[in-house]
Amino acid sequence: MLECDVACIPEPKLHPFDTGGAPLEIDFIKKLGEGIHSHVWKARIHGKIYALKLAELAAYRHGSWRSRSLSFHSERWRQSEFSIISVLLIHRARLLTGSCPQFTDEQDPGDPSFREMFGSEDARWPYIHAFPNEYRAFARLKEFGQEHLAVACYGWIELDESHYDFMDRHISKYAWHRGRKRYAIVKELLDFGYTRCCHEEIRRVFASLKLVKRTFQGLKTMHNLGIFVGDIKEDNISEGKYVDFSRSWTAPHPYTANPGKLSGEGPPSWDADNLEEMVHGEDGWNAFFPAEKIWDRLLPSLEYLAKLRSSKGLSEGQIQGRCYNAWSGHPEDFTYQKARKLFGQVTDPGRKSEHLKTTEYIERWKCEACERRREMQRAKR
């Protein structure tokens, strides 16, 4: 059975929700919404109201990989995306058959580096699942005092048997398998009627240049911090803050660090591309508010670059290169040293670790916690 244990999630580490030492008490009030990876509930925890994001076990569910990332302009980007799609298709197939998604060596995509990097299914979980993805992104923001870029996060909680009954009753379509650990992220409740894909929302959110700048700068900062957001769209950004990190990858991460198919100009460009589509796309800002093309000045848009005198005569490939270069931060280039220079001291003064190659990183953690538990299970049998 897949080990889904918070102890197996590699650094950066998110703090658990502080209950002040008391047993965890959750009062689920109402469902706020659901996405591909999770259900979000308004909940009272120890007297205070929060948004509780309950992630499902599957990394990606059937039909889920319909993001704007699919509309990359350049062939090169499109190709680098295929290796993710093949991973996701495997998940999809497994979910359709009703089983919890698990990779085996035979079912891995034909990318040997993927198999090399991860020896076991357990080793993959912390990098492909919505819960660890959010956990690591929020932890990195906290590490460098950049929490203000995202919705407030109050840590993670582990759900217990009493919550399982509730979840089984209300969230039956999810894989809430008993016997597995289940976690949730506690977030600030956005109480302004957060809605999906609503043009009024776009207008409201992007109505001021300040917010536009914040959204744009926020993404650049996150890239410098080694966070690739992965799912940028208007309904995942609220008041210039990033709300959803289910699909994020935080360095060191095999997908960003592996010099294989996904490296190079991949992930950060996808974020840029998605952000750009929020503006230039069919449903984007500029389509609705053509008189206010403020985003053109902020984003490394192809259209805008092509209009610049210096860009005349450049091929699309060259323009793409310029577009990409406009993004100073690259998640795969993250090192603690670099990030410290940009953002100051890490909040945990005890931290010593510098940039580690992903393989070293995985080697370091995959063993201990999981091995110990497996040994205990073997001993029990």
Ligand SMILES: Nc1ncnc2c1ncn2[C@@H]1O[C@H](COP(=O)(O)OP(=O)(O)OP(=O)(O)O)[C@@H](O)[C@H]1O
């Ligand atoms: N902090 C919050 N406060 C209020 N409502 C929220 C909050 N976070 C999420 N929601 C609601 O829950 C829905 C699902 O949340 P979220 O987008 O984080 O889930 P997801 O499974 O990662 O989604 P996606 O399909 O975009 O990957 C949102 O569309 C929104 O309606």
